[in-house]
Amino acid sequence: MINDVKNTANASDEVVSVTELTHAIKGLLEEGIGQVVVRGELSNFKPAASGHRYFTLKDADAAIACVMWRSRTLDLQPRDGMQVVVGGRLSVYPPRGNYQLDCVFMREEGLGNLHEAFERLKRTLAERGWFDPATKADLPRFPKTVGIITSPTGAALHDMLTTISRRYPALEVVFRPALVQGDGSADDIAAAIREMDDAGVDVIIVGRGGGSIEDLWSFNTETVATAIHDARTPIISAVGHETDVTIADFVADRRAATPTAAAELVTPITTADLLDRLDGVRDRMIDAMDQNVGHLLESAIAFTDGTAARRIRERILLRAQRVDDLSARSARGIAHAVRHLRNDLEHLDIRLGTLHPHRPLKLGYAIVEVDGKPLTASRNLQPGDTATLLRYRQQVAVTVDSTTDTPPLDDDHG
Numbered sequence: 001m002i003n004d005v006k007n008t009a010n011a012s013d014e015v016v017s018v019t020e021l022t023h024a025i026k027g028l029l030e031e032g033i034g035q036v037v038v039r040g041e042l043s044n045f046k047p048a049a050s051g052h053r054y055f056t057l058k059d060a061d062a063a064i065a066c067v068m069w070r071s072r073t074l075d076l077q078p079r080d081g082m083q084v085v086v087g088g089r090l091s092v093y094p095p096r097g098n099y100q101l102d103c104v105f106m107r108e109e110g111l112g113n114l115h116e117a118f119e120r121l122k123r124t125l126a127e128r129g130w131f132d133p134a135t136k137a138d139l140p141r142f143p144k145t146v147g148i149i150t151s152p153t154g155a156a157l158h159d160m161l162t163t164i165s166r167r168y169p170a171l172e173v174v175f176r177p178a179l180v181q182g183d184g185s186a187d188d189i190a191a192a193i194r195e196m197d198d199a200g201v202d203v204i205i206v207g208r209g210g211g212s213i214e215d216l217w218s219f220n221t222e223t224v225a226t227a228i229h230d231a232r233t234p235i236i237s238a239v240g241h242e243t244d245v246t247i248a249d250f251v252a253d254r255r256a257a258t259p260t261a262a263a264e265l266v267t268p269i270t271t272a273d274l275l276d277r278l279d280g281v282r283d284r285m286i287d288a289m290d291q292n293v294g295h296l297l298e299s300a301i302a303f304t305d306g307t308a309a310r311r312i313r314e315r316i317l318l319r320a321q322r323v324d325d326l327s328a329r330s331a332r333g334i335a336h337a338v339r340h341l342r343n344d345l346e347h348l349d350i351r352l353g354t355l356h357p358h359r360p361l362k363l364g365y366a367i368v369e370v371d372g373k374p375l376t377a378s379r380n381l382q383p384g385d386t387a388t389l390l391r392y393r394q395q396v397a398v399t400v401d402s403t404t405d406t407p408p409l410d411d412d413h414g
Contacts, residue, residue, distance in 0.1 A: 019094065026092035029099055037087040038064070038101065039109050045078045053078070057086060057101065065093075065100040076108055083109040114213050118220050121247055125222075130229050136253045137234040139265060143202035145172040146266045147233070149192040152177040156209045156238070156259035163263035171267060174201050180208040185218040190227035197231040204231070205262045206248065207238030219246040228252050238262035361392035380405075 016024075040057035047053050051070030055078065056063050066086065068074065078084070088103040125131065146164070150156045157175070164171055178192040179185035189206065196204050206228070208216070218224060219239045228235050228251045237252035238259045249255040256262035301307075353359065361367070367390040368375040381387065381400050389396040 018097070022092060022094045022097055025099075026094065029090045029092060033090045035087070035089055036101070037085060039083070039085045040064075042078055042080055042082045042084055045080055057084070065098055066103050067100055068103040068106065072104060074106060076106065078106065085109050114217065114220075118213075118247065121220065121222055121225070122250065125225060125247065125251065130225065131250045139234050139236070139254060140202045141268065143171065143266055145174055145201040147174045147176065147196035147199060147201035147204040149176050149178050149189065149196060149204065149206040150208050150259070151180045154180070154209050156207060159258075159260045160205065160238075160263040163260050164267055167264065168267040168269065174199060179218075181211070181215050181218055186221040186223040189218055190223045193224070193227040193231055193235070197233045201233060203266050204233050204235045205238055205256075205259070205266065206235060206252075207256070207259050207262060208240070209259065210241040210244055216240055216244060216246055219248040221247070224248055225251045236262045236265055358392075361390070364392075366391045366396075 038057060040059050043056040043058050043063070045053065045055040053068040053070075053074070055066050055068075057066050058064070066088075068086075068088075076084075084106050085108075086101065086103045086106045088101050088105075090099065091102045092099050129135065148157065148160055150160075152175075161173065164173060174196065176192045176196055179188040193204065193206060208219075210216075213220075216239055219237070225247050228237070228248060234253045236254045236256050237246070237248040238256040238261065239246045239248055240258075242257040254265060256265055357367075369388045369390060370379075370381075370385065372388075375381070375387065381403055383400050383402055385400045387398050387400065389398060
C-alpha cells in the first residue's frame with residue numbers, strides 16, 4: 001500500500017519507483033474493483049496476428065481499453081459501432097501504465113439477453129411436456145372454417161387470404177386482428193387465441209411475417225405459449241420466415257415455415273382437386289350404368305330364346321355333380337384316416353407291451369427289492385442283507401451269505 005507522499009525535499013525514504021507505483025495501482029484496481037460486467041459501444045476493434053483481440057468500449061462520456069485473449073471463446077462477429085456487453089476483470093498494463101478490462105466474454109446487448117430468455121423458457125416448457133408430439137392435435141382433413149390471427153396491415157394476411165382464395169374459396173375465413181409486436185402484443189395475441197377458440201372454428205392460424213428476434217418476441221413469451229397450449233382447437237404457428245423459430249412453433253400443433261405455407265396446410269384439397277374427383281366419379285357412374293344395361297339386355301334376350309333356362313339347368317347339374325364328388329372324396333378321406341389311426345394304435349400297443357417293466361420276468365429275469373423298493377445299480381448288497389426276488393409267478397425272500405464285486409456289464413457288447 002502507498003502512503004501519502006510528503007511534498008518535501010527530505011522525503012526521500014518515501015519515494016517509490018514507477019514500477020512500484022504501477023503495481024500498487026494494479027493491486028488496488030484488481031482487488032478493489034475486480035470482476036465487472038460493462039455495456040458500451042465497440043470501437044477500434046483490432047484482432048492481432050497472435051489471435052488476441054484489442055478494442056475500446058465507450059459511451060457518450062467515457063472510454064476504456066479492453067483486451068480479449070485468443071483463449072477466450074467469441075460467439076459473435078464484432079464490428080465497430082456494435083452495442084455489446086462484456087465481462088471481465090479490471091487490470092493495469094504496466095509497460096504503459098494504462099488500466100484496461102481483461103474480457104472473459106462478449107455478447108451483443110439485448111440480443112444475448114433475449115437468447116438466454118428464449119432458451120430458459122424453452123427448457124421450462126419442454127420439462128412440462130408441452131412439446132411432446134403425443135399431445136399434438138391432428139389438423140382437420142376438410143375444415144369448413146379457419147380462424148386467422150395476425151396484423152391487419154401486414155403482408156402475412158394478404159398472402160394467406162390470396163392462397164386460400166386460389167386453392168379453396170369455399171373455406172370460410174374468420175379474421176381477428178391483433179398486435180404482433182411491441183408493448184401489449186403478447187397479451188393481445190393470447191386474448192385473440194382464446195376468442196377464436198371459443199368461436200368454434202375448425203383450425204386456427206396465428207402468426208406474422210419475418211423480422212428480428214425483437215420483432216418476433218411476442219411469440220416467445222409464456223403468455224402466448226400458454227394460450228396455444230390451452231386451446232381446444234388445433235393451432236398452426238406461422239411466424240416469420242422459414243429460418244425463424246419461436247416458442248409458439250414448438251407449442252403449436254403444427255408449425256408452418258411461412259404464413260403462405262400455413263394457408264396451404266388448411267387447404268389440403270383444392271377446387272381443382274374436387275373438380276377432378278367429380279369428373280372421375282361421373283365417368284365411373286356412366287361406365288357402371290352401361291355395364292348394367294348391357295347385362296340386363298343380354299338376360300332379356302337369353303330368356304326369350306330359352307338360352308337362360310338351359311344355362312340354369314346346366315349349372316344345377318354341375319353343382320349336383322360337384323356335391324357327389326365332394327361326398328365321395330370325404331368318405332374316402334374318412335376311411336383312410338380311420339385305417340391310419342387303427343394302425344397307429346396297434347403299433348403303440350405293441351410298443352407299450354415291449355416297454356412294460358414286468359415283461360422281462362416272463363423271460364426268466366427277476367427284480368431285486370430291498371425294503372420294498374427296487375435295488376438300484378448304484379447300491380451293493382452286503383453279507384447279512386435281506387432282499388426279495390420278484391419273478392414272473394413267484395416272490396422269494398433271500399438272505400445274502402457273500403458278495404463278489406464284478407466289472408460293470410457293457411450293454412453295447414451283449
